[in-house]
Amino acid sequence: MSSALTKYKFAGFGGQGVLFIGKVMAQAGMLSKQQVTWFPAYGPEMRGGTAHCSVVISTKRIGSPTVGKPDIAIVMNEASYHKFIDSVVPGGTLYVNSSMVPELPGREDIRIVRVSVNEIAHEMGEEKVANIVMLGVMQAITPTVADDVLEKALMELAGKKPELAALNARAFKAGQEYAKNLC
Amino acid sequence: MALLMKGNEAIAEAAIQAGCRLFYGYPITPSTEIPEYMAKKMKAVGGTYLQAESEIAAIYMVYGAGAVGERVMTGTSSPGFSLMQEGLSFLFAAEIPCVIVDVMRGGPGLGGLGPTQADYFQLTKGGGHGDYHAIVLAPFSVQEMVDLTKEAFDLADYYRNLVIIAADGILGQMMEPVEFPPVAGRKLEPKTWAASGAEGRPKNNVLSYYLTPELGEAENLRWGEKMSRIKETEQRFVEYEMEDADYAFVAFGTSSRITETAVDMLREEGIKVGLYRPVTLWPFPEKGLTARLNQIKGWMSIELSAGQMVDDVKLVVNGKAPVGFYGRQGGMTPEPEEVAAAFKAQLLGGE
Numbered sequence: 430m431s432s433a434l435t436k437y438k439f440a441g442f443g444g445q446g447v448l449f450i451g452k453v454m455a456q457a458g459m460l461s462k463q464q465v466t467w468f469p470a471y472g473p474e475m476r477g478g479t480a481h482c483s484v485v486i487s488t489k490r491i492g493s494p495t496v497g498k499p500d501i502a503i504v505m506n507e508a509s510y511h512k513f514i515d516s517v518v519p520g521g522t523l524y525v526n527s528s529m530v531p532e533l534p535g536r537e538d539i540r541i542v543r544v545s546v547n548e549i550a551h552e553m554g555e556e557k558v559a560n561i562v563m564l565g566v567m568q569a570i571t572p573t574v575a576d577d578v579l580e581k582a583l584m585e586l587a588g589k590k591p592e593l594a595a596l597n598a599r600a601f602k603a604g605q606e607y608a609k610n611l612c
Numbered sequence: 613m614a615l616l617m618k619g620n621e622a623i624a625e626a627a628i629q630a631g632c633r634l635f636y637g638y639p640i641t642p643s644t645e646i647p648e649y650m651a652k653k654m655k656a657v658g659g660t661y662l663q664a665e666s667e668i669a670a671i672y673m674v675y676g677a678g679a680v681g682e683r684v685m686t687g688t689s690s691p692g693f694s695l696m697q698e699g700l701s702f703l704f705a706a707e708i709p710c711v712i713v714d715v716m717r718g719g720p721g722l723g724g725l726g727p728t729q730a731d732y733f734q735l736t737k738g739g740g741h742g743d744y745h746a747i748v749l750a751p752f753s754v755q756e757m758v759d760l761t762k763e764a765f766d767l768a769d770y771y772r773n774l775v776i777i778a779a780d781g782i783l784g785q786m787m788e789p790v791e792f793p794p795v796a797g798r799k800l801e802p803k804t805w806a807a808s809g810a811e812g813r814p815k816n817n818v819l820s821y822y823l824t825p826e827l828g829e830a831e832n833l834r835w836g837e838k839m840s841r842i843k844e845t846e847q848r849f850v851e852y853e854m855e856d857a858d859y860a861f862v863a864f865g866t867s868s869r870i871t872e873t874a875v876d877m878l879r880e881e882g883i884k885v886g887l888y889r890p891v892t893l894w895p896f897p898e899k900g901l902t903a904r905l906n907q908i909k910g911w912m913s914i915e916l917s918a919g920q921m922v923d924d925v926k927l928v929v930n931g932k933a934p935v936g937f938y939g940r941q942g943g944m945t946p947e948p949e950e951v952a953a954a955f956k957a958q959l960l961g962g963e
Contacts (some may be wrong), residue, residue: 456616456815459789465618467787492873494786494866497947 435573436496440513441505441526442479446560449586450503451482453564457574457582458486466494479509486573501571501585503563505529505546522571524563542570542611549603558600561587565604570611614789619754619779620645620687622790623654623713626761627685629792632711633659634684636673638666638692640751642781643715643727646687667692671699671712678708679818681806683765684711687713689781691722693739700774701740704835705820707805709759709768710835712746713777715784716916718943726943727781727866732920735778736894743832745839746774747846748893750864754788760793760891766798771842772805778893781943782866802925842895849888849897853879857886859959860904862891862925866945871914873948878955885955896924905932911960912936914951934959 430506437454441447448469458465469482483496490567502517503524504510510530516524528547544566548558561583568579583601588594617625624646627635635650647663654661664670666824670686677684694713703710716731718724735748747767751757757779764775807816822828853875854860863871868889878885888904890897910933913922922937929935936958940946946954 452616455787459614459616463615465787465789468782469785491794491869492876493948494782494788495870495945495947497949 431601435486435501435561436499437484437486438481438496438499438502438513438516439484440479440509441560442508443480445480445505446484446502446557447480447505450560450564451484453579453586454484454486454574457579457585458484458581461536461574463488463574466491468496470495479506479512481509481513501567501573502595503567505560505563507531507533522567524567526559529561541543541599542566544604544607544611546604547553549607550600553596553603555596555600555601559595561597561600562604562607565601565606566608567604568601569605569608576605613826614791616787617754617790618645618758618785618787619751620715621649622754622757622760623777623779624649625685627704627711627765627790628657628659628757630683630762630765630795632683632685632765633657634677635659635686636664636670636677636680636684637672637686637688638664640667640689640692642717642727642784643687643689643713644694645784646713646715646783662859665900667695668699671696671703674710674712675699675703675706675708677687678710679701679706680807680808681709681803683709683711683769685711685713686823687715689715689717690728691717693731693734697734699740700739700746701742701744702820704740704744704746704774705831706818707772708818709765709772709775711764711768711775711777713779716780717777718761718941724943725781727783727945728916728941728943729778729865729867730917730920731778732893732915732917735776736896736924744774744835745842745894747771747842747895748776748778749848750778750891750893752865752868752889752891753782754783754786754790755771756891757783758790758792759923762795767846768799769800769803770798771838773838773842778865782945802830831917846892847895847897847899848891849900850891851900852887852889854886854888856884857904857908858884859910859912859955860885860908861887861912861914861951861955862890862901863887864893864920865916867914867916867939870946870948871951874914874951874955877948877952881959890921893921896928898922898928901925901928905929908933910934910936912938912955912959914946915939917941 455467938954
Protein backbone atom coordinates (compact mmCIF):
# COMPACT_ATOMS: atom_id res chain seq x y z
CA MET A 430 0.00 0.00 0.00
CA SER A 431 1.28 3.46 -0.80
CA SER A 432 0.91 6.79 1.00
CA ALA A 433 -2.05 7.92 3.06
CA LEU A 434 -3.49 10.17 0.38
CA THR A 435 -3.55 9.40 -3.34
CA LYS A 436 -4.90 11.72 -6.01
CA TYR A 437 -6.01 10.37 -9.38
CA LYS A 438 -6.99 11.87 -12.68
CA PHE A 439 -8.77 9.73 -15.30
CA ALA A 440 -9.03 11.40 -18.70
CA GLY A 441 -10.10 10.64 -22.24
CA PHE A 442 -12.89 11.60 -24.61
CA GLY A 443 -16.55 11.03 -23.85
CA GLY A 444 -17.37 7.35 -24.35
CA GLN A 445 -13.98 5.93 -23.36
CA GLY A 446 -15.26 5.13 -19.88
CA VAL A 447 -12.89 7.31 -17.89
CA LEU A 448 -15.60 8.49 -15.50
CA PHE A 449 -16.48 4.85 -14.98
CA ILE A 450 -13.01 3.62 -14.04
CA GLY A 451 -12.82 6.56 -11.65
CA LYS A 452 -16.03 5.33 -10.02
CA VAL A 453 -14.63 1.82 -9.73
CA MET A 454 -11.54 3.21 -8.03
CA ALA A 455 -13.63 5.30 -5.62
CA GLN A 456 -15.88 2.34 -4.85
CA ALA A 457 -12.79 0.21 -4.13
CA GLY A 458 -11.44 2.91 -1.83
CA MET A 459 -14.73 2.95 0.05
CA LEU A 460 -14.81 -0.86 0.29
CA SER A 461 -11.35 -0.75 1.84
CA LYS A 462 -12.69 1.59 4.54
CA GLN A 463 -10.89 4.68 3.26
CA GLN A 464 -12.22 8.17 2.64
CA VAL A 465 -13.00 8.83 -1.02
CA THR A 466 -14.21 11.58 -3.33
CA TRP A 467 -15.08 11.33 -7.03
CA PHE A 468 -15.68 14.42 -9.08
CA PRO A 469 -16.38 14.62 -12.83
CA ALA A 470 -15.59 17.43 -15.24
CA TYR A 471 -18.65 18.34 -17.23
CA GLY A 472 -19.45 20.95 -19.77
CA PRO A 473 -18.47 21.56 -23.35
CA GLU A 474 -15.53 19.25 -22.71
CA MET A 475 -17.95 16.35 -22.94
CA ARG A 476 -18.46 16.96 -26.65
CA GLY A 477 -15.40 15.92 -28.59
CA GLY A 478 -12.75 17.24 -26.24
CA THR A 479 -11.56 15.65 -23.03
CA ALA A 480 -13.77 14.25 -20.30
CA HIS A 481 -12.14 13.60 -16.98
CA CYS A 482 -12.73 12.86 -13.34
CA SER A 483 -10.78 13.40 -10.15
CA VAL A 484 -10.60 10.76 -7.43
CA VAL A 485 -9.05 11.14 -3.99
CA ILE A 486 -8.50 8.12 -1.74
CA SER A 487 -7.23 8.80 1.74
CA THR A 488 -6.86 7.16 5.12
CA LYS A 489 -7.71 10.55 6.63
CA ARG A 490 -10.53 13.08 6.15
CA ILE A 491 -10.43 14.62 2.66
CA GLY A 492 -10.36 18.40 2.39
CA SER A 493 -10.26 19.54 -1.20
CA PRO A 494 -11.87 17.09 -3.66
CA THR A 495 -10.23 18.82 -6.61
CA VAL A 496 -7.09 17.32 -8.09
CA GLY A 497 -4.73 19.88 -9.55
CA LYS A 498 -1.65 17.67 -9.30
CA PRO A 499 -2.42 13.95 -9.55
CA ASP A 500 -0.12 11.26 -8.17
CA ILE A 501 -1.49 8.88 -10.75
CA ALA A 502 -3.10 9.78 -14.05
CA ILE A 503 -4.58 7.77 -16.90
CA VAL A 504 -4.84 9.48 -20.29
CA MET A 505 -6.80 7.61 -22.92
CA ASN A 506 -6.41 10.03 -25.85
CA GLU A 507 -3.93 12.57 -27.18
CA ALA A 508 -5.85 15.68 -26.06
CA SER A 509 -5.79 14.40 -22.47
CA TYR A 510 -2.08 13.67 -22.74
CA HIS A 511 -1.38 17.30 -23.59
CA LYS A 512 -3.81 18.58 -20.98
CA PHE A 513 -2.47 16.58 -18.04
CA ILE A 514 1.16 15.54 -18.58
CA ASP A 515 2.54 18.65 -16.89
CA SER A 516 0.19 18.33 -13.91
CA VAL A 517 1.43 14.96 -12.63
CA VAL A 518 3.52 15.37 -9.45
CA PRO A 519 7.24 14.63 -9.77
CA GLY A 520 7.67 10.96 -8.96
CA GLY A 521 4.11 10.23 -10.07
CA THR A 522 2.93 7.83 -12.76
CA LEU A 523 1.23 8.60 -16.05
CA TYR A 524 -0.53 5.77 -17.89
CA VAL A 525 -0.83 6.47 -21.58
CA ASN A 526 -3.09 4.71 -24.05
CA SER A 527 -0.53 4.32 -26.83
CA SER A 528 -3.25 3.14 -29.22
CA MET A 529 -4.39 6.74 -29.37
CA VAL A 530 -1.34 8.73 -28.27
CA PRO A 531 1.72 8.80 -30.53
CA GLU A 532 5.28 8.96 -29.14
CA LEU A 533 5.54 12.52 -27.85
CA PRO A 534 8.03 14.46 -25.76
CA GLY A 535 7.62 13.13 -22.20
CA ARG A 536 9.08 13.98 -18.81
CA GLU A 537 12.13 12.65 -16.98
CA ASP A 538 10.75 13.14 -13.45
CA ILE A 539 7.67 10.94 -13.74
CA ARG A 540 7.12 7.35 -14.78
CA ILE A 541 5.31 7.04 -18.09
CA VAL A 542 3.70 3.68 -18.85
CA ARG A 543 2.56 3.30 -22.44
CA VAL A 544 0.14 0.48 -23.22
CA SER A 545 -1.89 -0.13 -26.39
CA VAL A 546 -5.05 -0.92 -24.49
CA ASN A 547 -7.34 -0.55 -27.52
CA GLU A 548 -5.47 -3.37 -29.29
CA ILE A 549 -5.52 -5.58 -26.20
CA ALA A 550 -9.24 -5.00 -25.80
CA HIS A 551 -9.81 -5.53 -29.53
CA GLU A 552 -8.09 -8.91 -29.36
CA MET A 553 -10.49 -9.83 -26.59
CA GLY A 554 -13.33 -9.04 -28.98
CA GLU A 555 -14.61 -5.85 -27.38
CA GLU A 556 -12.76 -2.58 -27.79
CA LYS A 557 -15.07 -0.88 -25.27
CA VAL A 558 -13.25 -2.49 -22.35
CA ALA A 559 -9.96 -0.72 -23.12
CA ASN A 560 -10.60 1.39 -20.00
CA ILE A 561 -10.82 -1.73 -17.83
CA VAL A 562 -7.60 -3.10 -19.37
CA MET A 563 -5.90 0.15 -18.34
CA LEU A 564 -7.37 -0.16 -14.84
CA GLY A 565 -5.72 -3.60 -14.63
CA VAL A 566 -2.40 -2.17 -15.79
CA MET A 567 -2.58 0.57 -13.17
CA GLN A 568 -3.50 -1.89 -10.42
CA ALA A 569 -0.50 -4.09 -11.27
CA ILE A 570 2.01 -1.22 -11.14
CA THR A 571 0.69 1.35 -8.62
CA PRO A 572 -1.86 -0.38 -6.40
CA THR A 573 -3.45 1.63 -3.58
CA VAL A 574 -6.12 -0.95 -2.74
CA ALA A 575 -5.95 -4.75 -2.67
CA ASP A 576 -6.51 -6.64 -5.96
CA ASP A 577 -9.57 -8.50 -4.72
CA VAL A 578 -11.16 -5.26 -3.45
CA LEU A 579 -10.77 -3.56 -6.80
CA GLU A 580 -12.19 -6.62 -8.55
CA LYS A 581 -15.12 -6.62 -6.13
CA ALA A 582 -15.74 -2.92 -6.84
CA LEU A 583 -15.61 -3.60 -10.57
CA MET A 584 -18.15 -6.39 -10.25
CA GLU A 585 -20.45 -4.24 -8.11
CA LEU A 586 -20.52 -1.53 -10.76
CA ALA A 587 -20.20 -3.54 -13.98
CA GLY A 588 -21.28 -7.02 -13.08
CA LYS A 589 -25.07 -6.78 -13.22
CA LYS A 590 -25.22 -8.84 -16.43
CA PRO A 591 -23.24 -12.10 -16.29
CA GLU A 592 -21.73 -11.69 -19.78
CA LEU A 593 -20.53 -8.17 -18.93
CA ALA A 594 -19.13 -9.36 -15.61
CA ALA A 595 -17.08 -12.04 -17.34
CA LEU A 596 -15.84 -9.65 -20.04
CA ASN A 597 -14.83 -6.98 -17.52
CA ALA A 598 -13.09 -9.52 -15.31
CA ARG A 599 -11.13 -10.81 -18.32
CA ALA A 600 -10.18 -7.29 -19.40
CA PHE A 601 -8.97 -6.44 -15.89
CA LYS A 602 -6.87 -9.63 -15.77
CA ALA A 603 -5.48 -8.97 -19.25
CA GLY A 604 -4.27 -5.55 -18.11
CA GLN A 605 -2.67 -6.97 -14.99
CA GLU A 606 -0.92 -9.74 -16.96
CA TYR A 607 0.36 -7.31 -19.59
CA ALA A 608 1.77 -5.01 -16.90
CA LYS A 609 3.59 -7.88 -15.21
CA ASN A 610 5.52 -8.48 -18.44
CA LEU A 611 6.48 -4.79 -18.52
CA CYS A 612 8.17 -4.86 -15.13
CA MET B 613 -23.66 0.57 5.12
CA ALA B 614 -22.25 3.53 3.26
CA LEU B 615 -23.28 4.17 -0.33
CA LEU B 616 -21.29 6.05 -2.93
CA MET B 617 -23.65 8.77 -4.14
CA LYS B 618 -23.61 12.08 -5.95
CA GLY B 619 -24.54 15.10 -3.85
CA ASN B 620 -27.62 15.83 -5.95
CA GLU B 621 -28.89 12.26 -5.62
CA ALA B 622 -28.21 12.30 -1.89
CA ILE B 623 -30.30 15.46 -1.48
CA ALA B 624 -33.18 13.89 -3.43
CA GLU B 625 -33.07 10.65 -1.42
CA ALA B 626 -32.88 12.54 1.88
CA ALA B 627 -35.89 14.63 0.85
CA ILE B 628 -37.95 11.52 0.14
CA GLN B 629 -36.90 10.06 3.48
CA ALA B 630 -37.95 13.34 5.14
CA GLY B 631 -41.47 12.82 3.77
CA CYS B 632 -41.29 15.02 0.69
CA ARG B 633 -43.80 13.57 -1.76
CA LEU B 634 -44.11 16.41 -4.25
CA PHE B 635 -41.33 17.71 -6.45
CA TYR B 636 -41.74 20.34 -9.15
CA GLY B 637 -38.81 21.49 -11.20
CA TYR B 638 -37.26 22.35 -14.50
CA PRO B 639 -33.95 20.52 -15.14
CA ILE B 640 -30.79 22.62 -15.31
CA THR B 641 -27.15 21.57 -15.05
CA PRO B 642 -25.52 21.10 -12.55
CA SER B 643 -28.66 20.28 -10.53
CA THR B 644 -30.31 17.90 -13.00
CA GLU B 645 -29.69 14.72 -10.99
CA ILE B 646 -32.20 16.02 -8.41
CA PRO B 647 -35.22 16.01 -10.75
CA GLU B 648 -33.82 12.89 -12.43
CA TYR B 649 -33.74 11.00 -9.13
CA MET B 650 -37.18 12.29 -8.16
CA ALA B 651 -38.60 11.24 -11.54
CA LYS B 652 -37.29 7.72 -10.92
CA LYS B 653 -38.27 7.34 -7.27
CA MET B 654 -41.36 9.44 -6.49
CA LYS B 655 -43.93 7.12 -8.03
CA ALA B 656 -42.81 4.13 -5.97
CA VAL B 657 -43.39 6.05 -2.72
CA GLY B 658 -46.78 7.35 -3.82
CA GLY B 659 -45.56 10.85 -4.60
CA THR B 660 -45.53 13.03 -7.69
CA TYR B 661 -42.68 14.33 -9.77
CA LEU B 662 -43.70 16.94 -12.27
CA GLN B 663 -41.53 18.71 -14.80
CA ALA B 664 -42.87 22.24 -15.01
CA GLU B 665 -42.78 24.35 -18.17
CA SER B 666 -40.41 26.81 -16.50
CA GLU B 667 -38.87 27.64 -13.15
CA ILE B 668 -41.55 30.31 -12.64
CA ALA B 669 -44.24 27.67 -13.04
CA ALA B 670 -42.32 25.27 -10.77
CA ILE B 671 -42.10 27.70 -7.86
CA TYR B 672 -45.84 28.42 -8.02
CA MET B 673 -46.58 24.70 -8.07
CA VAL B 674 -44.51 24.59 -4.90
CA TYR B 675 -46.69 27.42 -3.58
CA GLY B 676 -49.84 25.41 -4.19
CA ALA B 677 -48.54 22.18 -2.70
CA GLY B 678 -47.09 23.92 0.34
CA ALA B 679 -50.32 25.87 0.88
CA VAL B 680 -52.27 22.67 1.37
CA GLY B 681 -49.71 21.48 3.91
CA GLU B 682 -47.65 18.99 1.89
CA ARG B 683 -43.88 18.63 2.17
CA VAL B 684 -42.65 19.97 -1.17
CA MET B 685 -39.34 20.73 -2.82
CA THR B 686 -37.83 22.15 -5.96
CA GLY B 687 -34.24 22.11 -7.15
CA THR B 688 -32.51 24.37 -9.63
CA SER B 689 -29.32 26.22 -10.50
CA SER B 690 -28.49 29.91 -10.58
CA PRO B 691 -30.32 31.15 -13.73
CA GLY B 692 -33.34 29.06 -12.73
CA PHE B 693 -33.07 30.33 -9.17
CA SER B 694 -33.25 33.89 -10.49
CA LEU B 695 -36.49 33.07 -12.26
CA MET B 696 -37.97 31.85 -8.96
CA GLN B 697 -37.33 35.04 -6.99
CA GLU B 698 -40.79 36.54 -7.33
CA GLY B 699 -42.27 33.27 -6.15
CA LEU B 700 -39.97 33.12 -3.15
CA SER B 701 -41.13 36.54 -2.03
CA PHE B 702 -44.76 35.43 -2.35
CA LEU B 703 -44.09 32.13 -0.55
CA PHE B 704 -42.44 34.00 2.30
CA ALA B 705 -45.38 36.37 2.67
CA ALA B 706 -47.86 33.50 2.64
CA GLU B 707 -45.62 31.70 5.17
CA ILE B 708 -45.64 28.50 3.17
CA PRO B 709 -43.01 25.99 4.26
CA CYS B 710 -40.90 24.65 1.40
CA VAL B 711 -37.37 23.58 0.55
CA ILE B 712 -35.49 24.94 -2.46
CA VAL B 713 -32.11 23.69 -3.63
CA ASP B 714 -29.78 26.03 -5.53
CA VAL B 715 -26.83 24.16 -7.02
CA MET B 716 -24.91 27.27 -8.01
CA ARG B 717 -23.23 27.71 -11.38
CA GLY B 718 -21.46 30.54 -13.11
CA GLY B 719 -22.98 33.96 -13.61
CA PRO B 720 -24.03 36.65 -14.24
CA GLY B 721 -26.05 35.66 -17.27
CA LEU B 722 -26.18 32.08 -18.48
CA GLY B 723 -22.75 31.45 -16.97
CA GLY B 724 -20.88 28.19 -17.14
CA LEU B 725 -21.54 24.82 -15.54
CA GLY B 726 -18.66 24.93 -13.07
CA PRO B 727 -19.03 25.56 -9.34
CA THR B 728 -19.51 29.05 -7.94
CA GLN B 729 -20.88 30.67 -4.80
CA ALA B 730 -21.82 33.88 -6.51
CA ASP B 731 -25.50 33.64 -5.53
CA TYR B 732 -24.57 34.46 -1.92
CA PHE B 733 -26.14 37.95 -1.98
CA GLN B 734 -29.25 36.66 -3.71
CA LEU B 735 -29.56 33.78 -1.24
CA THR B 736 -28.96 35.71 1.96
CA LYS B 737 -30.15 39.26 1.35
CA GLY B 738 -33.53 38.57 -0.15
CA GLY B 739 -33.39 38.09 -3.89
CA GLY B 740 -37.06 38.81 -4.37
CA HIS B 741 -38.80 42.02 -3.32
CA GLY B 742 -39.69 43.05 0.21
CA ASP B 743 -38.17 42.52 3.63
CA TYR B 744 -37.67 38.80 3.97
CA HIS B 745 -35.09 36.10 4.48
CA ALA B 746 -34.93 32.43 3.72
CA ILE B 747 -33.04 30.16 6.08
CA VAL B 748 -30.00 29.20 3.99
CA LEU B 749 -28.09 26.00 4.71
CA ALA B 750 -24.66 25.41 3.15
CA PRO B 751 -23.47 21.78 3.25
CA PHE B 752 -19.79 21.02 2.62
CA SER B 753 -19.97 17.27 2.00
CA VAL B 754 -22.37 14.78 0.50
CA GLN B 755 -23.13 13.47 4.01
CA GLU B 756 -23.98 16.96 5.19
CA MET B 757 -26.25 17.34 2.15
CA VAL B 758 -28.23 14.39 3.50
CA ASP B 759 -28.31 15.62 7.09
CA LEU B 760 -29.17 19.23 6.25
CA THR B 761 -31.85 18.27 3.72
CA LYS B 762 -33.70 16.30 6.38
CA GLU B 763 -33.27 19.19 8.81
CA ALA B 764 -34.43 21.67 6.14
CA PHE B 765 -37.94 20.21 6.00
CA ASP B 766 -38.28 20.41 9.78
CA LEU B 767 -37.02 24.00 9.84
CA ALA B 768 -39.43 24.96 7.06
CA ASP B 769 -42.41 23.50 8.91
CA TYR B 770 -41.31 24.75 12.32
CA TYR B 771 -40.96 28.37 11.24
CA ARG B 772 -43.36 28.27 8.28
CA ASN B 773 -40.51 29.69 6.26
CA LEU B 774 -38.51 29.19 3.09
CA VAL B 775 -35.45 27.04 3.54
CA ILE B 776 -32.81 27.03 0.82
CA ILE B 777 -30.00 24.51 0.48
CA ALA B 778 -27.05 26.26 -1.14
CA ALA B 779 -24.74 23.88 -2.99
CA ASP B 780 -22.51 24.25 -6.03
CA GLY B 781 -21.46 22.31 -9.10
CA ILE B 782 -18.80 20.35 -7.22
CA LEU B 783 -20.99 19.33 -4.28
CA GLY B 784 -23.86 18.43 -6.59
CA GLN B 785 -21.77 16.29 -8.94
CA MET B 786 -19.27 14.86 -6.46
CA MET B 787 -19.64 11.31 -5.16
CA GLU B 788 -18.74 10.49 -1.57
CA PRO B 789 -19.78 7.71 0.79
CA VAL B 790 -23.03 8.56 2.59
CA GLU B 791 -25.25 7.02 5.20
CA PHE B 792 -28.91 7.67 5.88
CA PRO B 793 -29.30 7.25 9.63
CA PRO B 794 -32.83 7.59 11.03
CA VAL B 795 -33.46 11.09 12.39
CA ALA B 796 -35.76 11.83 15.32
CA GLY B 797 -36.66 15.26 13.96
CA ARG B 798 -38.36 18.22 15.63
CA LYS B 799 -41.69 18.13 17.38
CA LEU B 800 -43.99 19.90 14.96
CA GLU B 801 -47.47 21.32 15.37
CA PRO B 802 -50.25 20.13 13.04
CA LYS B 803 -50.68 22.46 10.05
CA THR B 804 -54.01 23.91 11.14
CA TRP B 805 -53.40 26.90 8.85
CA ALA B 806 -53.29 24.85 5.64
CA ALA B 807 -55.90 25.26 2.92
CA SER B 808 -56.52 21.56 2.97
CA GLY B 809 -60.30 21.43 2.75
CA ALA B 810 -62.64 23.23 5.16
CA GLU B 811 -65.17 20.54 5.99
CA GLY B 812 -66.24 20.97 9.61
CA ARG B 813 -64.11 24.07 10.21
CA PRO B 814 -63.86 27.70 9.06
CA LYS B 815 -61.96 28.11 5.78
CA ASN B 816 -58.26 28.89 5.71
CA ASN B 817 -56.81 31.41 3.30
CA VAL B 818 -53.11 31.26 2.45
CA LEU B 819 -52.48 34.71 1.03
CA SER B 820 -49.58 37.08 0.45
CA TYR B 821 -51.34 40.44 0.28
CA TYR B 822 -52.99 42.86 2.68
CA LEU B 823 -54.32 45.99 1.06
CA THR B 824 -54.73 47.89 4.35
CA PRO B 825 -51.39 49.57 5.27
CA GLU B 826 -52.04 49.12 8.99
CA LEU B 827 -52.52 45.40 8.48
CA GLY B 828 -49.49 45.27 6.16
CA GLU B 829 -47.22 46.85 8.72
CA ALA B 830 -48.48 44.53 11.45
CA GLU B 831 -47.62 41.57 9.24
CA ASN B 832 -44.17 43.00 8.44
CA LEU B 833 -43.49 43.43 12.15
CA ARG B 834 -44.63 39.91 12.91
CA TRP B 835 -42.35 38.52 10.19
CA GLY B 836 -39.54 40.68 11.53
CA GLU B 837 -39.99 39.06 14.94
CA LYS B 838 -39.83 35.65 13.29
CA MET B 839 -36.59 36.64 11.55
CA SER B 840 -35.17 37.78 14.91
CA ARG B 841 -36.17 34.50 16.51
CA ILE B 842 -34.45 32.52 13.75
CA LYS B 843 -31.36 34.72 14.01
CA GLU B 844 -31.24 34.09 17.74
CA THR B 845 -31.69 30.31 17.67
CA GLU B 846 -30.56 28.89 14.32
CA GLN B 847 -27.02 30.16 13.72
CA ARG B 848 -24.77 27.24 12.88
CA PHE B 849 -21.08 26.94 12.21
CA VAL B 850 -18.25 24.42 12.45
CA GLU B 851 -14.71 25.26 13.50
CA TYR B 852 -11.57 23.55 12.24
CA GLU B 853 -8.25 24.03 14.06
CA MET B 854 -9.56 27.20 15.70
CA GLU B 855 -8.64 26.50 19.35
CA ASP B 856 -5.10 27.93 19.21
CA ALA B 857 -5.39 29.84 15.93
CA ASP B 858 -3.88 33.30 15.46
CA TYR B 859 -5.48 33.76 12.04
CA ALA B 860 -8.71 32.41 10.61
CA PHE B 861 -10.25 31.71 7.25
CA VAL B 862 -14.00 31.99 6.76
CA ALA B 863 -15.36 29.74 4.04
CA PHE B 864 -18.44 27.59 3.32
CA GLY B 865 -19.31 24.73 0.97
CA THR B 866 -16.73 23.69 -1.61
CA SER B 867 -14.40 26.59 -0.82
CA SER B 868 -14.29 25.43 2.81
CA ARG B 869 -13.08 22.00 1.64
CA ILE B 870 -10.24 23.59 -0.31
CA THR B 871 -9.49 25.95 2.56
CA GLU B 872 -9.34 23.06 5.03
CA THR B 873 -6.45 21.61 3.00
CA ALA B 874 -4.81 25.07 2.93
CA VAL B 875 -5.08 25.19 6.75
CA ASP B 876 -3.29 21.82 6.97
CA MET B 877 -0.54 23.09 4.64
CA LEU B 878 -0.01 26.32 6.61
CA ARG B 879 -0.01 24.45 9.92
CA GLU B 880 2.75 22.19 8.59
CA GLU B 881 4.78 25.38 8.17
CA GLY B 882 4.04 26.28 11.79
CA ILE B 883 1.50 29.02 11.07
CA LYS B 884 -1.40 28.83 13.51
CA VAL B 885 -4.42 29.25 11.30
CA GLY B 886 -7.93 27.86 11.53
CA LEU B 887 -11.17 27.73 9.57
CA TYR B 888 -14.52 29.16 10.65
CA ARG B 889 -17.16 27.50 8.48
CA PRO B 890 -20.68 28.96 8.37
CA VAL B 891 -23.27 26.20 7.97
CA THR B 892 -26.13 28.69 7.98
CA LEU B 893 -25.45 31.50 5.51
CA TRP B 894 -28.62 33.17 6.75
CA PRO B 895 -28.68 33.68 9.62
CA PHE B 896 -24.97 34.43 9.30
CA PRO B 897 -23.32 32.82 12.35
CA GLU B 898 -22.17 36.02 14.05
CA LYS B 899 -22.09 34.57 17.53
CA GLY B 900 -19.29 32.07 17.03
CA LEU B 901 -17.24 34.58 15.07
CA THR B 902 -17.75 37.25 17.72
CA ALA B 903 -16.52 34.82 20.38
CA ARG B 904 -13.18 34.61 18.52
CA LEU B 905 -12.69 38.35 17.94
CA ASN B 906 -10.22 38.86 20.78
CA GLN B 907 -8.18 35.85 19.66
CA ILE B 908 -7.85 36.25 15.89
CA LYS B 909 -5.31 38.74 14.47
CA GLY B 910 -6.58 38.58 10.91
CA TRP B 911 -9.51 37.06 9.00
CA MET B 912 -9.75 35.98 5.40
CA SER B 913 -12.86 35.06 3.44
CA ILE B 914 -12.38 32.45 0.71
CA GLU B 915 -15.21 32.32 -1.81
CA LEU B 916 -16.03 31.20 -5.33
CA SER B 917 -17.16 34.73 -6.19
CA ALA B 918 -15.86 38.28 -6.45
CA GLY B 919 -16.28 38.60 -2.67
CA GLN B 920 -19.76 38.61 -1.16
CA MET B 921 -19.72 36.86 2.24
CA VAL B 922 -16.66 38.95 3.08
CA ASP B 923 -19.06 41.88 3.67
CA ASP B 924 -20.81 39.93 6.43
CA VAL B 925 -17.46 38.98 7.95
CA LYS B 926 -16.44 42.64 7.97
CA LEU B 927 -19.71 43.64 9.66
CA VAL B 928 -18.97 41.27 12.53
CA VAL B 929 -15.23 41.95 12.77
CA ASN B 930 -16.14 45.66 12.71
CA GLY B 931 -12.61 46.94 12.15
CA LYS B 932 -11.06 45.00 15.06
CA ALA B 933 -8.74 43.08 12.71
CA PRO B 934 -7.89 43.10 9.01
CA VAL B 935 -10.22 41.09 6.76
CA GLY B 936 -8.71 39.71 3.57
CA PHE B 937 -10.41 38.06 0.61
CA TYR B 938 -9.44 35.60 -2.07
CA GLY B 939 -11.71 34.07 -4.65
CA ARG B 940 -11.95 32.46 -8.06
CA GLN B 941 -14.87 32.95 -10.39
CA GLY B 942 -16.69 31.64 -13.41
CA GLY B 943 -16.50 27.98 -12.42
CA MET B 944 -12.81 27.93 -11.51
CA THR B 945 -11.70 26.67 -8.11
CA PRO B 946 -8.48 27.69 -6.36
CA GLU B 947 -5.86 25.12 -5.47
CA PRO B 948 -5.10 24.98 -1.72
CA GLU B 949 -1.59 26.33 -2.51
CA GLU B 950 -3.17 29.44 -4.04
CA VAL B 951 -5.26 30.02 -0.92
CA ALA B 952 -2.19 29.64 1.30
CA ALA B 953 -0.18 32.05 -0.87
CA ALA B 954 -2.96 34.65 -0.90
CA PHE B 955 -3.19 34.38 2.89
CA LYS B 956 0.53 35.01 3.28
CA ALA B 957 0.49 37.93 0.87
CA GLN B 958 -2.50 39.66 2.45
CA LEU B 959 -2.22 38.88 6.16
CA LEU B 960 1.45 38.10 6.77
CA GLY B 961 2.80 40.82 4.50
CA GLY B 962 4.09 38.44 1.85
CA GLU B 963 6.24 36.25 4.14
